[in-house]
Amino acid sequence: MTCRICEAPTESVLDLGACPPANWLKRTVDEEQETFPLELEWCRRCTNLQLTYTVAAERLYRHYLYSTPRSPSLGRHYRELVDYLAATGVIRPDAFVVEMGSNTGGFLAKLAPHVGRVLGVDPAQEIAAEANASGVPTIPEFFTVDVARAIIDEAGRADLVVARHCLAHNASPHPMLDAALAALTEDGHLVIENAYALDTIARGEFDQIYHEHMFYFCVGSMRTLLDRHGLGLVDVRHSAIHGGSIVFVAARAGKAKPSDAVENALRAESTGITHDSLYAFADRARATRDALRSLVLELVEAGRSIMAYGATAKGTTLLNFTGLTANEIPYCLDGTEAKQGRFLPMSNVQVVPEHFGITKPPDEFLLTAWNYEAEIVEKVRRAGNARSRFIVPIPEVRVR
Ligand code: TMP
Numbered sequence: 001m002t003c004r005i006c007e008a009p010t011e012s013v014l015d016l017g018a019c020p021p022a023n024w025l026k027r028t029v030d031e032e033q034e035t036f037p038l039e040l041e042w043c044r045r046c047t048n049l050q051l052t053y054t055v056a057a058e059r060l061y062r063h064y065l066y067s068t069p070r071s072p073s074l075g076r077h078y079r080e081l082v083d084y085l086a087a088t089g090v091i092r093p094d095a096f097v098v099e100m101g102s103n104t105g106g107f108l109a110k111l112a113p114h115v116g117r118v119l120g121v122d123p124a125q126e127i128a129a130e131a132n133a134s135g136v137p138t139i140p141e142f143f144t145v146d147v148a149r150a151i152i153d154e155a156g157r158a159d160l161v162v163a164r165h166c167l168a169h170n171a172s173p174h175p176m177l178d179a180a181l182a183a184l185t186e187d188g189h190l191v192i193e194n195a196y197a198l199d200t201i202a203r204g205e206f207d208q209i210y211h212e213h214m215f216y217f218c219v220g221s222m223r224t225l226l227d228r229h230g231l232g233l234v235d236v237r238h239s240a241i242h243g244g245s246i247v248f249v250a251a252r253a254g255k256a257k258p259s260d261a262v263e264n265a266l267r268a269e270s271t272g273i274t275h276d277s278l279y280a281f282a283d284r285a286r287a288t289r290d291a292l293r294s295l296v297l298e299l300v301e302a303g304r305s306i307m308a309y310g311a312t313a314k315g316t317t318l319l320n321f322t323g324l325t326a327n328e329i330p331y332c333l334d335g336t337e338a339k340q341g342r343f344l345p346m347s348n349v350q351v352v353p354e355h356f357g358i359t360k361p362p363d364e365f366l367l368t369a370w371n372y373e374a375e376i377v378e379k380v381r382r383a384g385n386a387r388s389r390f391i392v393p394i395p396e397v398r399v400r
Contacts, residue, residue, distance in 0.1 A: 001052050003043035004172055004215075005225045010041040011275075012052070014206065014282040019320045021055055022210035022313035023066055025342035025351065029326075033345055038317070040209050040216070046224040047273050049197050049216035051209075054171035057123075057142065060212055061169075064124035065338045066313070068103045072375055077241045078110040081193075084237060085160075090189045090249060091115050095159040098151060098183055100143035100176060101166025103127055105136025112136075119155065121147060126338075143176055148183035157185040164193040165242075168215035177229045190231065190250040192222070198265075198272045199244025203395040206285035206321070207314040208243065218273055219265040222248050232256030236265050243371045243394070285321070291397045293322045296366070300328045305362040306391075308332035309376055310369020311339045311351045318368060318393055319347040326350065329366060333357050354379075361385045364399075367392050 001010045018035040026033065039052040068074065085091045095115040099108050102120030104127055112118045120138035122128045128140035141147050151158070161180040167173050180190050197216040200208045208216070215221075223233055226248075234256050237247040246265075250256060271277075299306060308315055311334035319325070326348040334340065339351045357365070357380060365380070367373060367390050377390060377400070392398045 001041060003046060003048050004050055005048045005221055005228070006043060006046040008043050008045035010043050010050070010052075013040045013042050013049070013278045014209070014285055015039045016206070016209060016317060016321050019211075019316070020345040021060055021212060022316035022345065023060070023064060023212060024345050025065060025311065025339055026345060026348075027342060029343055029348050031343075035346075036211060038209065038211060042278055043221075044275070046221050047218055047269065048221035048224070049218075049273075049278075051211065051214045054214050055211050057170050061123045061142075062125060064127060065336070065342075066103070067127055067130065067336055067338065068106045069335065069372075070106075071372060073241065073372065074106070075110075077239060078107050080239070081107075081247065082111055082114055084247075085111075085191070086114055088235065088249070090191065091160060096156060097160045097162060098158040099162040099164070100180070101163060101169070102131065102136070102138055105131035105134060105138060107162070107164060108136045109134070115160075117155065119151065121151075143179050145175070145179045145182045148179045151183055157188065158183045159185055159188050160191060161188065162191045162193075164191075165195070165245075167192050168194045168217055169212050171214055173215065173225060174229070177225070177231070181229060181231070184252075186252065187255065188251070189234070192217075192248040192250070193245055194248075195242055196238065196244045196246035197221075198269055201277055201281045202272060203244065204281060204284040204288060205243050205314075205394050206281070206288065207318040207394060210313045210317045212313060217246070217248075218269050219246070219248070219262060220269050220273070223262075223266075226250050227253070233258050233262050235259040236261050238265075241371070288393065288397060289322050292318075292391075292393050293324065295391065295397060295399075296322075296324055296328050299364060304364055306364045306366055307357065307362040308349055308368045309357070309365045309390075310334060310367065310372065311336065311342075311344060312369050314371075315368025316344055316347070319344065319349065331356060331362075332368065333365075357388065358383045358385050361388045364388060365390050370394050
């Protein structure tokens with residue numbers, strides 16, 4: 001295939017097999033689902049990591065079920081991000097901020113008191129309606145150049161365009177960057193946040209790979225992508241959220257002087273994202289798969305009950321690559337109402353409300369939302385379940 005950032009030929013890194021998109025939860029066990037290849041490849045030239053096969057965004061996002069969880073660690077992350085944007089002068093009290101892929105508006109709600117005006121844009125109809133109902137104005141559309149122009153006509157140009165965990169979620173990031181550029185003032189900034197490929201690789205997080213994640217950005221590949229749109233990196237900021245994320249701050253090329261953090265990250269990537277490290281990552285993914293499968297089968301054989309915790313997209317990749325199903329793990333707890341009663345694709349594990357973990361505590365939880373380990377363990381213990389153990393699958397299989 002060819003790199004969707006720089007068009008050089010790509011090489012396969014890890015084949016996770018064919019499966020339905022991770023967020024396609026089924027209404028019934030028998031529902032037939034289309035499957036698509038799930039394979040990670042990389043570009044030696046610009047170090048971009050991407051999926052070989054991409055599913056159309058219209059099919060993935062119009063009736064998206066993912067709604068950002070109300071979580072203390074996420075709330076903290078939003079606050080830190082707002083403080084950082086204020087301290088670096090990226091936002092000012094009179095700024096107009098547009099966020100694409102704004103989901104239920106959680107980040108904009110935290111940002112709103114610090115800026116003049118906020119506006120969300122999100123194609124998921126039900127989710128955008130929820131954001132509007134909660135007081136965060138949200139246009140229920142994909143963020144395109146036409147939508148950007150309509151925003152300018154109505155409200156003027158944006159001082160800041162935000163793209164958190166959404167730029168990697170489309171077959172091509174180019175139209176979204178075109179739209180961002182169309183919306184921005186001359187001195188405006190673009191803030192992009194995504195899972196950080198260097199963490200994904202170094203921590204063996206193969207379950208970050210699913211159809212909705214079409215790119216795995218690092219500073220090197222982001223620099224190449226931005227350059228193609230006349231943009232340049234100003235700064236990068238790493239955070240531990242979602243297993244390791246990175247915030248990229250960009251401005252128009254003539255006005256972008258990269259910080260030391262950008263140079264330091266590029267140096268780390270020159271040894272951390274290489275042919276050898278990627279093939280070691282693929283070997284480690286297969287080792288984790290084998291270790292987790294053996295552990296779960298042994299526990300089931302010994303008569304122990306297991307529930308998954310968190311109907312995450314990651315969990316779907318984890319279960320399907322490991323070949324674990326409702327036969328071993330009948331239920332998965334999740335607080336998202338829209339997911340409850342549904343079944344995870346392929347594995348047929350049924351999603352149930354979190355109180356099941358208290359009223360019917362299993363012997364073991366498989367922590368499919370391992371990125372929220374501390375707060376989920378604390379929540380379960382605080383609710384009075386002192387009994388269940390936790391199997392944490394990533395970065396290596398561990399029981400606590
Ligand atoms: P995410 O890792 O993609 O943000 O997904 C987290 C999922 O885990 C989401 O479906 C909500 C669920 N979840 C709970 O059910 N309870 C919790 O306490 C947390 C933190 C997440």
